[in-house]
Amino acid sequence: MRFLIGIGKELFRSRRLVFDLARDDFKLRFAGSGLGAVWGFVQPFVTILLYWFVFQVGFRSGNAGNGMPYILWLIAGIVPWFFFSEAWNGASNCMYEYSFLVKKIVFRIEILPFVKILSALFVHLFFIGLTFVVFALYGHYFKACQLQILYYLFCEIVLVYAVSLLCSSLAVFVRDVLQLTGIFTQIFFWMIPVVWAPENIQSGTVLFLLKLNPIYYLVEGFRDSMMDQVWFWEKPLHTLYYWLSVAVLTAAGVWVYQRLNRYFADLL
Numbered sequence: 001m002r003f004l005i006g007i008g009k010e011l012f013r014s015r016r017l018v019f020d021l022a023r024d025d026f027k028l029r030f031a032g033s034g035l036g037a038v039w040g041f042v043q044p045f046v047t048i049l050l051y052w053f054v055f056q057v058g059f060r061s062g063n064a065g066n067g068m069p070y071i072l073w074l075i076a077g078i079v080p081w082f083f084f085s086e087a088w089n090g091a092s093n094c095m096y097e098y099s100f101l102v103k104k105i106v107f108r109i110e111i112l113p114f115v116k117i118l119s120a121l122f123v124h125l126f127f128i129g130l131t132f133v134v135f136a137l138y139g140h141y142f143k144a145c146q147l148q149i150l151y152y153l154f155c156e157i158v159l160v161y162a163v164s165l166l167c168s169s170l171a172v173f174v175r176d177v178l179q180l181t182g183i184f185t186q187i188f189f190w191m192i193p194v195v196w197a198p199e200n201i202q203s204g205t206v207l208f209l210l211k212l213n214p215i216y217y218l219v220e221g222f223r224d225s226m227m228d229q230v231w232f233w234e235k236p237l238h239t240l241y242y243w244l245s246v247a248v249l250t251a252a253g254v255w256v257y258q259r260l261n262r263y264f265a266d267l268l
Contacts, residue, residue: 022118083124090116091164165253
């Protein structure tokens with residue numbers, strides 16, 4: 001707990017530096033291209049259109065289980081996934097990318113994952129806004145329950161930081177961790193209901209196992225907020241399980257970081 005409080009204080013003290021690093025990181029990802037940072041918004045948008053075409057036009061998925069148009073169901077689930085996958089993959093490599101800061105004794109490097117998380121958050125906030133616009137175009141206007149998107153946004157950030165601190169610490173010693181992160185990102189995409197409906201799973205045991213993935217909670221939470229008007233406290237067991245999972249992942253990340261960080265400067 002003391003470690004997390006220290007991170008919070010350091011984030012507040014270094015908030016300007018973290019923001020500047022995140023802004024520069026976002027710009028550098030697309031440096032040299034004609035459209036520049038616009039590509040950060042174009043690529044996810046094209047991906048959404050592609051999945052909509054494949055599953056609704058090609059496979060004729062029709063409406064979602066609750067009668068919502070498939071495009072609304074898809075965008076409500078894929079937007080949080082975009083953020084998680086981009087932030088996790090980026091933050092897992094943060095110790096290497098910012099090795100010049102890792103070697104500075106006065107800098108608390110445990111806040112580096114937040115640079116990548118904030119960089120990914122720029123695009124994520126845009127697509128959250130786009131989600132509201134698309135829903136409004138289909139006649140589904142703002143409702144109070146949708147305010148809990150802020151809660152699920154907080155859930156995303158905490159989860160990404162936990163797994164990123166763990167992976168970025170291990171990646172300094174074993175670069176293969178970055179490759180495994182990419183592989184797990186692909187596996188998780190198809191193992192959670194981003195493009196397919198959980199109602200299609202016939203086996204209750206299989207569905208239960210899939211729900212053990214914390215990302216499942218985030219994807220379903222966004223849909224609960226935008227479509228089903230279900231508050232997070234109406235799913236107390238799933239919410240409790242999610243935060244217990246995050247607590248375990250955070251404890252693991254902190255434990256690994258505290259035992260390995262003394263060697264970072266020598267290895268980078």
